[in-house]
Amino acid sequence: MATIxxxxxxxxxxxxxxxxERGLAVIPLSRTKLPALRSPHRDDxxxxxxxxxxxxxxxxxxxxxxxxxRIRELFAAAPWATGYGIACGLDPHHLIGIDLDTKSGTDSSAALRELALRHLFTIPETVVVLTPxxxxxxxxxxxxxxxxPNSAGRLAPGIDIRGAGGYLVGPGSRTEHGAYSTAPGTAHLAPAACPPSLLQLLLPPPRTGRHATPASAGQHGQGLVQFVLAAHEGQxxxxxxWAACRAYENGLGPDLTESLVEAAIHTGLTEREARSTITSASRMTRHRP
Incomplete structure (x- = not known):
């Protein structure tokens, strides 16, 4: 068993x-599809x-x-890993995963086809990964x-979305239930652009209320603030x-900080928690290669 x-x-x-090598950021996963390395702070x-x-x-x-x-170091620290996760929402692909589930007797593929007909989009030729x-x-x-954002069943029953802050199990991973593999004829493809009308369906509805964003932050800054406002408990x-990292990476951090803090407080965080998180994002983006 150890050899396997x-x-x-x-x-x-x-x-x-x-x-x-294709620009997809990865982490090691265990057989349960969870990150293989546990938090070093779990006991504190x-x-x-x-x-x-x-x-x-x-x-x-x-x-x-x-x-x-770094990837080799991650796997060396987790010799029990049997798979890997691909982080969504990051440069250069800004990956979005449409997870078509088969559990609970739902026909998620049919639901996606119905959405496509109703909203006039087609799924382009792209990478498709088959699950066990x-x-x-x-x-x-x-x-x-x-x-x-990530969502579960919001688009339609059996359709989950993996977006910013989420990850997809990569092809070649082995889990308790079997292996993940690319569908025939798709392994060589790059992730195709999400159709605009589908993209609109994936975005959360705007929250009511005024949350001013500095003009210098532009449309991207407004989108980041709305992303924070759409957070539910646990997110x-x-x-x-995530939003603060993107803000600092795009040179918007100082201009957008107060708007992000205000949005975070609106979702239920304290001002201290919000500023601590934004400070952490600032430090991480400064040290990221």
């Missing part, structure tokens, strides 16, 4: 490195919010990288100035951190 596990880990690492309830600033592994999708050396349960993951690329810190 080592082989699975070696194969997962090889697939992960191949994905990274007083530890401040950390997205990797501590320098240790175990921060889930925030560990994701395209750097081969018979489902499919359709890979699409989003525009750099639009933030697509607030993650969404704020």
């Amino acid at each position: 596990d080592r082989q699975a880990t070696t194969l997962a690492l090889a697939h992960a490195l191949s994905a990274a 309830p007083t530890a401040p919010l950390c997205h990797g600033e501590c320098g240790r592994f175990g921060h889930g999708v925030y560990d994701a990288s395209i750097d081969p050396l 349960s018979g489902g499919r993951h359709v890979w699409l690329s989003g525009p750099p100035d639009v933030v697509v 607030r810190n993650t969404r704020l951190f």
